[in-house]
Amino acid sequence: MTPSAKATHTLPRRVSIREVGLRDGLQSISAVMPTAHKLQWIRQAYDAGQREIEVGSFVPARLLPQLADTAELVAFAKTLPGLVASVLVPNLKGAERAIESGAHHMLVPLSASHAHSLANLRKTPDEVVAEIGRIRAARDASGSTIGIEVGMSTAFGCTLQGRVEPAEVLRLLQAVLDAGADRVGLADTVGYADPAMVQHLFEAAFTVAGDKLACGHFHDTRGMGVANVYAALQTGISRFDACLAGIGGCPHAPGASGNVASEDLAYMFASMGIETGIDFDKLMALRGQVAGWLEGETLHGTLWRAGLPKTMRLAPAAAPALA
Amino acid sequence: MTPSAKATHTLPRRVSIREVGLRDGLQSISAVMPTAHKLQWIRQAYDAGQREIEVGSFVPARLLPQLADTAELVAFAKTLPGLVASVLVPNLKGAERAIESGAHHMLVPLSASHAHSLANLRKTPDEVVAEIGRIRAARDASGSTIGIEVGMSTAFGCTLQGRVEPAEVLRLLQAVLDAGADRVGLADTVGYADPAMVQHLFEAAFTVAGDKLACGHFHDTRGMGVANVYAALQTGISRFDACLAGIGGCPHAPGASGNVASEDLAYMFASMGIETGIDFDKLMALRGQVAGWLEGETLHGTLWRAGLPKTMRLAPAAAPALA
Numbered sequence: 001m002t003p004s005a006k007a008t009h010t011l012p013r014r015v016s017i018r019e020v021g022l023r024d025g026l027q028s029i030s031a032v033m034p035t036a037h038k039l040q041w042i043r044q045a046y047d048a049g050q051r052e053i054e055v056g057s058f059v060p061a062r063l064l065p066q067l068a069d070t071a072e073l074v075a076f077a078k079t080l081p082g083l084v085a086s087v088l089v090p091n092l093k094g095a096e097r098a099i100e101s102g103a104h105h106m107l108v109p110l111s112a113s114h115a116h117s118l119a120n121l122r123k124t125p126d127e128v129v130a131e132i133g134r135i136r137a138a139r140d141a142s143g144s145t146i147g148i149e150v151g152m153s154t155a156f157g158c159t160l161q162g163r164v165e166p167a168e169v170l171r172l173l174q175a176v177l178d179a180g181a182d183r184v185g186l187a188d189t190v191g192y193a194d195p196a197m198v199q200h201l202f203e204a205a206f207t208v209a210g211d212k213l214a215c216g217h218f219h220d221t222r223g224m225g226v227a228n229v230y231a232a233l234q235t236g237i238s239r240f241d242a243c244l245a246g247i248g249g250c251p252h253a254p255g256a257s258g259n260v261a262s263e264d265l266a267y268m269f270a271s272m273g274i275e276t277g278i279d280f281d282k283l284m285a286l287r288g289q290v291a292g293w294l295e296g297e298t299l300h301g302t303l304w305r306a307g308l309p310k311t312m313r314l315a316p317a318a319a320p321a322l323a
Numbered sequence: 324m325t326p327s328a329k330a331t332h333t334l335p336r337r338v339s340i341r342e343v344g345l346r347d348g349l350q351s352i353s354a355v356m357p358t359a360h361k362l363q364w365i366r367q368a369y370d371a372g373q374r375e376i377e378v379g380s381f382v383p384a385r386l387l388p389q390l391a392d393t394a395e396l397v398a399f400a401k402t403l404p405g406l407v408a409s410v411l412v413p414n415l416k417g418a419e420r421a422i423e424s425g426a427h428h429m430l431v432p433l434s435a436s437h438a439h440s441l442a443n444l445r446k447t448p449d450e451v452v453a454e455i456g457r458i459r460a461a462r463d464a465s466g467s468t469i470g471i472e473v474g475m476s477t478a479f480g481c482t483l484q485g486r487v488e489p490a491e492v493l494r495l496l497q498a499v500l501d502a503g504a505d506r507v508g509l510a511d512t513v514g515y516a517d518p519a520m521v522q523h524l525f526e527a528a529f530t531v532a533g534d535k536l537a538c539g540h541f542h543d544t545r546g547m548g549v550a551n552v553y554a555a556l557q558t559g560i561s562r563f564d565a566c567l568a569g570i571g572g573c574p575h576a577p578g579a580s581g582n583v584a585s586e587d588l589a590y591m592f593a594s595m596g597i598e599t600g601i602d603f604d605k606l607m608a609l610r611g612q613v614a615g616w617l618e619g620e621t622l623h624g625t626l627w628r629a630g631l632p633k634t635m636r637l638a639p640a641a642a643p644a645l646a
Contacts, residue, residue, distance in 0.1 A: 227549045227591070230518045271519075310481075310482060
């Protein structure tokens with residue numbers, strides 16, 4: 001065979017890993033992590049160089065008691081200079097609480113799958129679009145500068161509905177931008193995406209959203225998570241959701257276990273010479289800490305078993321000492 | 324951000340997964356799998372559509388008692404029409420046994436890392452190049468049509484030596500082609516590669532080897548296995564080594580655990596519309612069988628937990644019945 005194509009990508013020089021373990025991870029674990037542990041997690045993630053953390057979700061505590069302390073976590077996260085405190089909100093009511101909390105950023109999920117949208121939010125996708133318009137109006141009326149990002153979930157397929165048409169994803173992207181979203185992202189909520197699907201849908205989404213397309217969210221349910229991140233990176237995406245230790249899932253998407261692991265992504269980017277600002281020793285120490293807190297839960301990720309390659313370990317030692 | 328590059332790859336339409344679980348997998352598991360189980364494995368892999376199997380290695384039985392029955396496995400594999408019976412040989416003596424066995428194909432490993440080469444074969448890379456010349460002469464003198472493929476191991480780095488220079492990999496590729504290798508492949512023996520390294524080294528290797536560059540071999544030690552396969556696929560590679568259930572490693576490369584899982588690769592290719600000829604139900608049934616035989620061993624791979632997406636499950640059922 002001969003090389004059928006020359007890859008001539010210019011990969012981003014800097015990539016941001018948005019830590020969503022405290023929200024997407026913990027919401028799918030029935031045990032409630034004590035607030036003190038969450039505060040320590042946020043502190044250590046910050047010390048390890050993470051600069052955007054989805055600390056929780058403004059949903060009714062009776063639905064997700066695991067995330068009932070979100071306002072307290074936002075307040076703490078805001079004390080750490082340069083940290084973007086992000087929250088998930090399912091509706092206008094949640095958005096009002098997010099505005100009130102002073103969070104920097106809110107993520108509004110919209111399922112491209114009608115079946116998943118009804119199961120997850122009890123609204124059709126177009127009803128969610130209308131709600132996003134109301135959220136935008138409330139944000140503007142409040143004078144808040146909180147960012148509104150729409151995460152297009154089940155963009156690559158759905159365990160309930162099956163196939164999700166790319167044309168429907170693109171239609172909804174345009175609709176939420178028209179409704180006032182500041183940024184949008186695409187999520188493979190249930191692990192149905194492959195790298196070719198990712199390439200095609202992100203390229204198409206760029207034509208709709210331009211530089212407002214600003215996040216990739218991938219679950220590793222079928223082992224494609226890291227490859228899908230790489231495929232999205234090749235299209236120009238430079239911000240990715242990930243969960244430390246690969247925890248996560250979706251309560252309304254059976255089998256949607258495991259976000260791509262933050263530490264595995266950080267390793268891939270660092271190995272490729274892409275800056276993330278992350279200190280590996282500190283991130284791996286935090287992983288050990290969180291694993292201890294979550295004893296008995298199934299964790300994921302691969303790097304923690306083997307550690308960094310000798311070639312990456314040698315690099316810092318070879319650099320001249322500062323002292 | 325804006326799309327920094329448009330990916331315009333033409334991916335191969337058909338990809339071959341060379342099953343190396345019976346060799347690379349079993350050689351790193353201390354228990355000896357009974358020959359009867361191996362015969363059943365080969366039979367079921369064939370029934371599942373696999374068409375190239377590395378059934379074992381012609382090394383002294385005192386070194387690898389797990390692979391002592393290789394000649395018997397070759398004899399059986401040759402009874403299955405269209406199956407390529409492949410073996411690994413470390414030197415001329417092994418090659419003579421491979422020729423005698425009637426195997427279709429032999430894989431000669433050459434470590435681009437001098438340290439790994441000495442540890443694994445007790446020869447420098449250039450001594451192995453010379454041995455490949457002798458193997459080619461012996462093959463030609465015998466009148467055998469057995470193919471000679473050189474697998475360039477530790478091409479992306481080495482746990483013993485650390486960094487391996489791409490220029491040295493390319494020099495050795497040229498040398499083994501000059502010495503008479505029919506085909507060459509690049510192997511990330513210890514899981515140090517990232518997708519960008521894979522893209523660059525395979526592109527460079529194509530300029531040296533042209534269509535004689537015909538295999539990618541990736542370990543998933545640090546979670547990059549599938550992403551690396553995708554990166555190699557984008558450069559035009561359409562034949563990949565893999566182990567069912569992700570077993571494998573290298574006895575002389577500490578931490579080199581786990582080849583990329585055959586079933587995960589088969590899933591990725593199928594999802595992308597690339598033909599492999601593999602029947603998933605049969606491959607997953609075989610995985611369950613092999614997992615039973617290897618009870619107590621650490622297995623890998625991800626697809627087996629979640630199964631195929633609903634979207635892929637629906638496709639065959641939606642096709643008109645033949646009866």
